[in-house]
Amino acid sequence: MSRVEERLGLMGLGLPPVAAPVAAYVPALAHNGTATTSGQLPFVEGQLPATGKVGAEVDADLAREFAALAVLNALAALKAELGDLDRVTRVLKVTVFVASAPDFTGQPGVANGASELLGEVFGDAGQHTRSAVGVAVLPLDAPVELEVTVAYE
Amino acid sequence: MSRVEERLGLMGLGLPPVAAPVAAYVPALAHNGTATTSGQLPFVEGQLPATGKVGAEVDADLAREFAALAVLNALAALKAELGDLDRVTRVLKVTVFVASAPDFTGQPGVANGASELLGEVFGDAGQHTRSAVGVAVLPLDAPVELEVTVAYE
Amino acid sequence: MSRVEERLGLMGLGLPPVAAPVAAYVPALAHNGTATTSGQLPFVEGQLPATGKVGAEVDADLAREFAALAVLNALAALKAELGDLDRVTRVLKVTVFVASAPDFTGQPGVANGASELLGEVFGDAGQHTRSAVGVAVLPLDAPVELEVTVAYE
Numbered sequence: 001m002s003r004v005e006e007r008l009g010l011m012g013l014g015l016p017p018v019a020a021p022v023a024a025y026v027p028a029l030a031h032n033g034t035a036t037t038s039g040q041l042p043f044v045e046g047q048l049p050a051t052g053k054v055g056a057e058v059d060a061d062l063a064r065e066f067a068a069l070a071v072l073n074a075l076a077a078l079k080a081e082l083g084d085l086d087r088v089t090r091v092l093k094v095t096v097f098v099a100s101a102p103d104f105t106g107q108p109g110v111a112n113g114a115s116e117l118l119g120e121v122f123g124d125a126g127q128h129t130r131s132a133v134g135v136a137v138l139p140l141d142a143p144v145e146l147e148v149t150v151a152y153e
Numbered sequence: 154m155s156r157v158e159e160r161l162g163l164m165g166l167g168l169p170p171v172a173a174p175v176a177a178y179v180p181a182l183a184h185n186g187t188a189t190t191s192g193q194l195p196f197v198e199g200q201l202p203a204t205g206k207v208g209a210e211v212d213a214d215l216a217r218e219f220a221a222l223a224v225l226n227a228l229a230a231l232k233a234e235l236g237d238l239d240r241v242t243r244v245l246k247v248t249v250f251v252a253s254a255p256d257f258t259g260q261p262g263v264a265n266g267a268s269e270l271l272g273e274v275f276g277d278a279g280q281h282t283r284s285a286v287g288v289a290v291l292p293l294d295a296p297v298e299l300e301v302t303v304a305y306e
Numbered sequence: 307m308s309r310v311e312e313r314l315g316l317m318g319l320g321l322p323p324v325a326a327p328v329a330a331y332v333p334a335l336a337h338n339g340t341a342t343t344s345g346q347l348p349f350v351e352g353q354l355p356a357t358g359k360v361g362a363e364v365d366a367d368l369a370r371e372f373a374a375l376a377v378l379n380a381l382a383a384l385k386a387e388l389g390d391l392d393r394v395t396r397v398l399k400v401t402v403f404v405a406s407a408p409d410f411t412g413q414p415g416v417a418n419g420a421s422e423l424l425g426e427v428f429g430d431a432g433q434h435t436r437s438a439v440g441v442a443v444l445p446l447d448a449p450v451e452l453e454v455t456v457a458y459e
Contacts, residue, residue, distance in 0.1 A: 038283045
């Protein structure tokens with residue numbers, strides 16, 4: 001078991017199975033030292049635990065947990081692509097899209113659910129750049145979608 | 154004629170002229186083995202065939218075709234930058250922004266119009282990572298905007 | 307003083323202090339010849355000069371100035387990461403998120419505030435690819451958020 005997965009385990013978390021590959025694109029792709037995930041939704045066993053806009057149907061605290069769930073799916077996709085998450089040398093970038101009610105401006109707090117989990121499992125190598133934006137609506141009415149880019153060796 | 158353009162031709166498609174360069178930025182940029190396009194709109198001969206939000210003024214099937222049109226513009230921009238599309242060794246990433254009515258959640262279906270065309274013209278090398286999000290509104294009220302990143306040699 | 311900062315000074319502009327580092331992520335990150343910023347807001351001395359959606363509470367001309375302010379913050383973040391902005395050999399990519407009223411379609415004009423400033427301070431090396439999209443709402447109700455990717459040596 002990789003160190004990264006060990007740390008997840010100590011937090012009571014595990015990697016979900018990777019979402020079934022879709023014909024038209026792939027969950028993650030490694031090229032020349034950099035690996036990127038497709039947009040990840042907060043699936044739990046293939047289902048979204050809740051849907052809707054943050055600040056309306058979904059509150060900020062729940063959305064923050066969903067951001068962490070989406071990171072778990074991103075890590076699972078990266079593991080499937082890289083073979084071992086311990087090959088990750090640095091988390092470079094996280095882009096967090098938050099489906100937002102027009103008056104919800106707490107996207108950074110939601111995105112912290114992703115950033116803090118990455119910091120906990122990767123330590124200093126988990127310190128990344130980040131953009132968090134509030135979008136109109138996401139696929140399947142998910143509250144959060146995010147993509148992760150890492151350096152690997 | 155490149156193999157990529159030959160395949161497009163067999164599908165009855167051709168590369169449009171590249172949108173006139175704007176002073177402030179460029180349509181595509183190659184650097185160190187990776188080339189990225191600017192956000193591409195579904196222009197046909199310099200015009201948007203329709204405008205508005207998907208799920209309201211524009212339906213999902215039409216938006217899917219527009220995603221394919223935007224890919225053609227992206228390929229034209231990449232050809233202008235790289236000289237020959239056969240230099241592309243892998244499509245790495247596609248980000249699809251869909252101007253969406255608040256209750257439209259079919260962004261992946263729209264984005265498939267882009268992903269499938271890339272798969273058809275590049276084969277295995279066209280398998281990419283992808284994010285699809287629903288945004289409030291796009292430049293010129295376009296229904297779809299997308300950017301494409303490729304590896305080249 | 308670097309040439310880039312000298313040019314800013316001739317335009318009457320200076321680099322702001324970098325926003326205090328947040329525990330969960332970093333303002334900018336350099337890796338293997340490419341440096342990226344986190345999403346930058348148009349802070350002036352730690353405050354947003356105005357908030358709201360462009361096309362509603364904020365007009366397009368003001369938003370264009372805010373895009374330039376956000377670029378200054380991006381340059382400050384890159385300087386803190388790289389030590390010297392003259393290490394930048396090319397601006398590769400700018401992504402501009404404009405918090406937009408649903409009928410505001412002038413995102414490119416807003417984004418020009420960012421692109422033109424980069425062109426003025428970096429010259430030919432400031433010619434970049436760009437995406438500009440209209441999103442529902444941004445952190446702290448900022449009118450504009452943008453991220454910048456550069457090549458450096």
